[in-house]
Amino acid sequence: xxxxxxxxxxxxxxxxxxxxxxxxxxxxxxxxxxxxxxxxxxxxxxxxxxxxxxxxxxxxxxxxxxxxxxxxxxxxxxxxxxxxxxxxxxxxxxxxxxxxxxxxxxxxxxxxxxxxxxxxxxxxxxxxxxxxxxxxxxxxxxxxxxxxxxxxxxxxxxxxxxxxxxxxxxxxxxx
Numbered sequence: 001x002x003x004x005x006x007x008x009x010x011x012x013x014x015x016x017x018x019x020x021x022x023x024x025x026x027x028x029x030x031x032x033x034x035x036x037x038x039x040x041x042x043x044x045x046x047x048x049x050x051x052x053x054x055x056x057x058x059x060x061x062x063x064x065x066x067x068x069x070x071x072x073x074x075x076x077x078x079x080x081x082x083x084x085x086x087x088x089x090x091x092x093x094x095x096x097x098x099x100x101x102x103x104x105x106x107x108x109x110x111x112x113x114x115x116x117x118x119x120x121x122x123x124x125x126x127x128x129x130x131x132x133x134x135x136x137x138x139x140x141x142x143x144x145x146x147x148x149x150x151x152x153x154x155x156x157x158x159x160x161x162x163x164x165x166x167x168x169x170x171x172x173x174x175x
Contacts, residue, residue: 028056028168036072036155036162039123040088044079045164046150049136050143052166059141061170066133068165071123071157073130079150091156095125123157130154138170 030052034043049065067074077087101121103109134151137144145151153164 025061025169025171026056026058028052028058028166030056030166030168032164032166034153034162034164036153036159038159039071039155039157040091040126041155042077042084042087043153043155044150045153046079046143046145049151049166053138053141053143053168056168057172058138058168058170059173061138061168062135063138063143063169064133064135064167065151066165066167067153068163071120071127071155072162073127073154073156074132074134074164075130075152075154076134076136076145076149077152078148079152080148091126091129094129095122097122101125118158120157126156130156138168141173 032045032048032052034045036043045065049063053063065074077083097119099122101119103121103124104119106113106117136151143151153162155162
């Protein structure tokens with residue numbers, strides 16, 4: 001194993017845990033359901049993710065938090081109200097809802113249409129700037145988030161039911 005490297009004067013020693021022979025890896029999938037507000041809208045789901053982690057028994061591993069939608073994203077970000085407002089404003093400046101998008105031109109669009117199709121090209125463009133998922137390490141049953149990091153579901157379209165899938169992979173507590 002390589003010697004720990006220093007990052008800005010802080011020792012970066014690795015955490016090494018050997019899985020006992022025969023210790024099975026555990027996989028847990030869990031779905032969280034939310035009713036969102038019109039976007040851009042940020043919902044801190046960190047406590048919900050922690051609750052699932054605490055109930056599933058995985059102690060060492062990782063959790064992937066995945067949005068099952070193309071106009072709702074998952075992001076790690078600081079939960080500071082003024083920053084959230086700045087993020088909303090930034091998304092609206094980058095992809096404003098009132099611009100022309102070919103995706104919204106139902107006279108020329110012929111693919112993936114349904115009866116109440118919304119004009120949401122801006123939501124898809126905003127989503128490209130964010131992410132569908134985040135993967136977070138678990139150490140001793142705790143999400144390894146930074147001091148100010150929270151897990152957000154980011155609604156980019158109209159208010160509606162949304163599903164977030166948690167895939168948890170790891171090993172249970174062992175001595």
